[in-house]
Amino acid sequence: MEASGGDQTVLNAINSRGIQVLIKLKFNIILAQYYNLTLSKCFEINFKKHPEKVALISGDRKWTFKEVEQFSNQVANYFSSERLKAGDEVALFMPSIPENTMIFLGLSKIGVKVALINENLRMDPLIHSITCVNAKAVIFDAEFENAISDAYSSLKQKKQLSFYCYGExxxxxxxxxSLSEKMKEHRTDCAIAKHNGNFTDVICYIYTSGTTGLPKAAIIRNSRFVIAAKMKNIVLDLKSNDITYNALPLYHTIGAVFGVGASFVCGQTVVISRKFSASRFWEECYKYNCTVAGYIGEVCRYLLAQPDKPTDKLHKVRKLCGVGLRPTIWKEFVERFNIDSR
Structure with missing residues (x-):
């Protein structure tokens, strides 16, 4: 089987440092199993290690690990007061903003499973994605109130759902x-009904694209989330001071696991871009001093189609993590944008 450009990079990395990489990966898997790691446990470790370190960046706003901890605790405590508990499921319908990830983290602290809904869905695909899991509630951003309004009566007919809006x-x-208002009434210092959870517990659902029918919910366990995030670090040989640029949607595996996982699991800083922009991609990487970026094949093709700019090589990105890039354009891509392809 022929590997894609991005896949080939991973294979090359393993071939060049093969035994060292595999041993380190195996050791991390054993440790994760032994300590029964979950997303929320990994975040707690990183928060206690460096509370004042920047965890998330979006636009001109920076969130430290302490601020993420406080926000997610308020989310956890509010939904506990709403009688959500470990094992319950919630649909999260939000744009790619830090609040999306922090609400996800807060729900994971009390053991609630989160269905990450594609923000572009409307009507039947949206209704299906919310109702195909056993969701008790829908959390949506005020930006999407029209989409929820259009689907609201159908959703209420199909299931007994509670609705929570982040924003006005x-x-x-x-x-x-109003989640954004109600959560402010709750404690920031701890999650009162904290659920320790297990390495093998389901943490979220990530959906297929729906190109061959309605989207299908794929089960993601803590084990997959944690190990995938750690694997990216090991294979790409990343350090604690690496900064990841994520312009991929947070309902996508690359955006959620490899993007957000870099912060919550691995303790690094992650820049979250609201939407992918080929014209701003390298400029934002340069602005935030990013050293790593996520991609899917289309992203790289769009970037290559852009006219040459000084920021094509002025940025500090040395590693890429993603899927779907054809070998035929990989060489051109890494040479034009000065990416370390070893």
């Missing part, structure tokens, strides 16, 4: 609680 809701026909 203008549509009064939607009976939704």
């Amino acid at each position: 809701l203008k549509d009064t026909t939607i009976a939704a609680s």
Whole structure:
């Protein structure tokens, strides 16, 4: 089987440092199993290690690990007061912003499984994605209130759902609680109903694209989330001071696991871009001093189609992590953008 450009990079890395990489990966898997690691446990380790380190960046806003801890604790405590508990499922329908990831983390602290809904879905695909899992609640951003409004009556007919809006809701026909306001009433210092969880527990659902039918919910366990994030670090030989640029959606595996996982699991800083922009990609990498970036094949093709700019090589990105890049353009890509292809 012929590997894609991105896949071939991983293979080359393993071939050049083969035994060392495999031993380190195996050792990390054993440790993760032994300590029964979960996403929330990994985050707690990193928060206690460096609370004032920047965890997330979006635009001009920076969130330290301490601020992420406080925000996610408020989320956990509010939903505990709403009687959500370990094993319950919630649909999360939000744009790619830090609040998305922190709500996800807060829910994971109390053992709630989160269905990461594609923000581009509307009507039938949206209704299906929310109802195909055993969701008790829908958390949505005010930006998507029209999409929820259009699907609201159908959702209420299919399931008994509670609705929570992050941001200011203008549509009064939607009976939704204000998450952004209600969570402020709760403690920041700890998650009162904290659920320790297990390495093998389901943490979230990530959906297929739906190109051959309606989206299908793939089960993601703590084990897969934690090990995949650690594997990226090991294979690419990343350090604690590496900064990841993530312009991929947070409902996508690369954006959620390899992007957010770099911060919550591996303790690094992650820059979250609201949407991918080929014209701003390298400029933002340069602006935030990013050293790692995520991609899917289309991203690289769009970047190559852009006119040459000084930032093509001025940035500090030396590693890429992703899938779907054809070998035919890999050489051109790494040479033009000065990427370490070893």
